[in-house]
Each structure stands twice: as C-alpha cells, then as structure tokens.
Amino acid sequence: MLEIKNLHARIAEDETEILRGVNLTVNPGEVHAIMGPNGSGKSTLSYVLAGKDDYEITEGEVLFNGENMLDMDPDERAAAGMFLAFQYPIEIPGVATMEFLKTAMNAQRKARGEDALSIPDFMKRVKAAANHLNVSMDMLKRPLNVGFSGGEKKRAEILQMSLLEPKLCVLDETDSGLDIDALRIVSQGVNTLRSPERAMVVITHYQRLLDHIVPDVVHVLSKGRIVKTGDKDLALELEKNGYADYVDAAA
Amino acid sequence: MNASVPIKHTQAESDLFDRFESAREALAGSVAVSALREAAVDQLRDRGLPHRRVEEYKYSDLRAFMKAAALLATAADLSRVQAILEDQDLFGGLERYRIVIANGSYLPTLSDVDALATEGVTVTNLNDALSGEHGAQLLAPPKSGQNDGVVALNTAFVQGGVIVDVAEGAAVSKPVELVQVAASSGAQATRIKVRAGAGASLHLLETFIGDTAEGEVNSVFDYDIADKAHLAATRLIVGNCDSARLLTTIATIGAEAEFRSLGFMAGPKFARNQQFINFVGENSEAKIYGVTMVGRDDLADQTLIVDHAVPHCNSREFFKTVLDGRAKGVYQGRINVAQHAQKSDGEMMTQALLLSEEAEMANKPELEIFADDVICAHGATSGQIDEDLLFYLRARGIPEAEAKTLLVLAFLSEAIEEYGEDDVTEGLEARVRDWLASH
Ligand SMILES: Nc1ncnc2c1ncn2[C@@H]1O[C@H](COP(=O)(O)OP(=O)(O)OP(=O)(O)O)[C@@H](O)[C@H]1O
C-alpha cells in the first residue's frame, strides 16, 4: 500500500534537513506505530505524506498503491485514499463544520467518479459516525474546530476519518489531549476502521494507546531516520527504558 | 482656489454638457428644480468630474476613468424589461414585493403597487413630485457632502425614480425589491426617496440588472427614518460592466431608530458606493456593512461619513474587501462626533483579503471627535489566504479552487452574518460564488 524509499526532506524555507533517509513499507491490513523523541521528524513525515508544500523532497520516493504520491496534489492524495489526522487540527472560522464535511466527502466522490451524496444520506452518515464517537450534533453546528477543546478536536478528526473512509490513515498523536474515556472511544472508532484493505500509521508517544490499538509493527524514528523496528513489545520496552539506546545509534 | 479660471474639459465632460442640452426639455421638474439642475451643470463646468485632487475622490478618479459619456437611456421596452426581470433574479425564490424602474423611469404597471398599499406602503412617481411645489426639496444634497460631484451629476440628470412612504407603525411583512433595469444602453440617473414613518419597519433590496453595456448608472437613495423606525437596505451592485456605477446613500436617522445597510459590490470596472449618514435623534443605531469583491484592473470604492450630531447614538461600520488581479479597493470611512454628542459609540473596522500580489487596498478609517465622553475605535487589516487553512481543506480532498471559495466565503460571511438579514444570506453567498467562478 505505502512504500517509502530513502526519503529525504528539508524545510523549503531554510533548507534544514529533517527527514534523512526514511524507509518504510506498510501493507494493506497492517497497523504500524511510529514512536520517537520530540523533534525527530514524525509530524514532518506525516505532512510530507499529505502533501504540505513547506517541505522539499531532495531524495527518495513514496509509492501509494504503486503510484508516485509525491507528484500528486494534497486533494488528489486525499481522493486516492490518504488521510492525515493532524497533531494540531486547525480552526477555520466562518466555515460551517457540516458544510465542510459535505464538501469534502462530495469532492472526493467526484474525483473518484462517484455521485454526490443526497442530503438525507449525508445526514444519516454524519449522525451515525457522531453517535459512535460521542460527538454531539451541537458541536457540528459550530464553525470547523472553532472553540473545540483539545480532545474534541481530536475526536472531530476521527469523525472526519470515519466519514471519508480512507485507505491509509496516518494518525499524528491523536491520543494526546484525550481523557481516559475519550481515548477508549477514539480507539474503538479507529479499530472499527481496521480492515484487510486499510492500513494505518499511528504516531504516538505513549504505549497506552497501543494497548487499545494494537500495532503489527513498531518503529522508532530518531533524527529523521527509522533506527529500530520491532513488534508491539518494542513499545513496552521503550516505555521502560526510554529512547537513550536508539538516539545514540542514530547519531 | 480661484474658481473663475476655466478648466479644460475632458471628452466625457463635453459629452455631459451635450447630453444636458439634448435632454433638458424632457427632464422633469418645477422651475426651482430646473434651476438646481442648471446649478449642478455649472458646478460640473467649473470643477469637472470628481478627480484625485478632490480629497474624497483621491483614490477614485472618476474624471480619469470616464473616457466618454453616453446619452441618457430612452424609454424602456416593457417586454424587454419583463424578460430581464425573469432572467436575472438576484434573489431567486425569495418572497418579496417589487418596485420596478427601467431606463431611469418608474414603471408602476410592473410594480406591486396594490399589494404594497395593503401593507401601508405608498409609491409615488418622483417626476410628479419634482414638478410640484416641494420638488426642489427632493433633490437636497447630503449635509456632509453639499458639493459632492457624483450627487451633482445625479441632480443634473435625474430622469425619474420613486418616493416610497411607509406609514407610521407599518411593519412591512416581506422585503421590497427596488430593482433598476437597464433595458437598453444609455446612462441612467435616478433618485429614490424613502420615508419610513414613526415606528415603521422595512427591508429594502436595491438591485441593478439588465444590459450594462454603455453609460454610467447614478442613483441616489435618500432615506428619512423617523423616530423608532427600522430600515434595512441591502444594495447589490453586481455583474461585469465597463461603465461607472455610482451609488449614494443619504440617511437621516430620528430618535430611537435603527438603520442597517449592506453594500455588496462585485463586478463593475468602476464602482463607488458612498454613504452620508446623519443622526438627528438620540438613542439610535446605525450598522453599516460592506462586502466588496474586485478583480482585473477594476476599482471598487466604499466611502462613508457618519455624523454623530446628537448624543447617545451607536454606529458600527464593518467592511470586507476581497481583491484579485491588479484591482484597487478603497475604503474611506469617517466618524464625526460633534462636541455635544456625548456618549456616542462608534466602532469601525475594515478588512481586506488579497488574493494576488498586485492588487492594492487603500484603507482610510478616520475619527473626528469633538466630544470628550465617547467610545470610538477603528481598525484596518490586510492579509492573504492562510496557507495552513488552505492545506487543511485540501488534505481533506477539497480542490484548491473550492477550498479558496470556502475561505473567501468565510471571510466575507462575517459581515453578511453580522448584518443579520437572514433571508438574503443565501442570495448574497450565491453572488460571492458567481464572482469567484467568473471574475
Ligand atoms: N515548517 C517548519 N519550519 C521550521 N522548522 C520546522 C518546520 N517543520 C518542522 N520543523 C522542525 O523540524 C523538526 C522536526 O519536527 P516534527 O514536528 O516533525 O517533530 P515530531 O517528531 O513530530 O515532534 P513531536 O514529538 O514534538 O511532535 C523540529 O526541530 C521542528 O522544529
């Protein structure tokens, strides 16, 4: 599904290299966790996958279902099935949440040659997803993410993800800011989306999330490179010993 | 300045003098009205069209813009007017009454005169009144713009219009659309007088449709808002047209009254919406909004003067401008607070969103305060589309153009929503989308 080969990326503005040769293959049905110290490049990797143009790719390639993803616009990537749950979801005053959801869903359908959703069909889907994730319809009447609490924003991201039904879900620290109950609800939401056709990359600092969303593979990203790959027990080990062993290895 | 030194007239000015000569016999009015017209033409002869060395027109040089002046439009063909009304409905589906003016003249047969009468609204042909004893009073200039060049141009050429009287206490149940139709080319000059009686309430829609090929449109709206009356005026100046669109509001606000207006401009090559607002009674409120979209190398100008001449009045001015191409946007807003107008509250804000590097916004908010116990503030901002917001929308599959549309709508709808006439919101947003799709 996703093949990242020797990916190097730098900040377009000042040419600081952030990703320094990332290799990662994610197959359909798999859940990969990426952990790593602050500033190691996890969010940068997720932005590069989503197509943010603050970054410049200097080397390497990214294939998404065999296609060169780096040539695609962000909206084309989304229509092809890429979804990024942002570490910091953005508030957009003046854009009504429902209007946004409808526009996004129909834009993706259009790009795939599908018919637009009827209003009742759309409403039914939103209500079901909102109910599932314990998101109130009142919240959805507000402008997009505006005034949402940290945890509400994260839940709203997962709501969008459920509605857009992507093939590849990249979750950037979706667990941070969630209370214990919300963590369970969100994890359930994510687990419902697990399927043999769908892959997930879960970026997190906390082993706790991985008790809920059990990963197939765990990677450690340090200084722009994956320095260690293991199974779910790697997360437990990191929880106990920290990154010290791996950070030095990357230097 | 020595007024006796004759200026060299431009082609457009010479055309205007010719226009006046050929039209003067046909133009309505009493002897006093004719004298006002002559005086207005004399002013034009002395000073020329308003130009950049006149402070109020510093950014909007009408004299340089007008290369020529067409003759006045002649009487409109009724069936053509009807066809245009059907084709170009700017508020499709909205329940409303209509008053129709075409090629500068009031058309009672196409207007909802009887239905309006049952709501307490009387519509009178301006030309009948101009010929009457008090005709000249109808052409009174704004207090804070006695010598305004655009108003003078209107006075010289006014072809027709209506007087709309809303009876005391009448709450008109539906908006009234005062639609001005250009059924053929030619200049149009109209004057609209609205008198909202004590305690009356009315929502006026002021639209301009039709063939907009040639000839400037100059329309003056003069509102008398009596005590405790409420008037909302939604003005739409839309559609691509190569000639000037010159609109003037004169509002005189009584006590405990409310005036709200929204001036929406998108499309013309040269458009100016100027408003002269006067509080004459205490405890009243004026809320003035502007939504402007300007592209190509066009110019759009929102100018207003709000006079707090009496104490205890509130005014709010909120203007939004979206610019693209090499367009120029102008906002000139002045709040005057007279010395005894204590407890005045004025809050003025103008915000511009620049979609291109070459577009230019002239923001000039001003306060002139002579009273000491007032709350007045003004602000101006200019910015571009926020790339992070754009990326977020695109990351959800929304193509760039559509994402920009959403963000532009979000920017403008702040003013549209605060204006708060919900029944026109949908129509206005549709016009924003039109502009974004076509400019
Ligand atoms: N647009 C940018 N401009 C400047 N610096 C940037 C930019 N994007 C990333 N960086 C820098 O790149 C480095 C990696 O940042 P990134 O956000 O990818 O880290 P992270 O692994 O997600 O960290 P955290 O765990 O704190 O979320 C940091 O030093 C950050 O300051």
Ligand SMILES: [Mg+2]
């Ligand atoms: Mg991060």
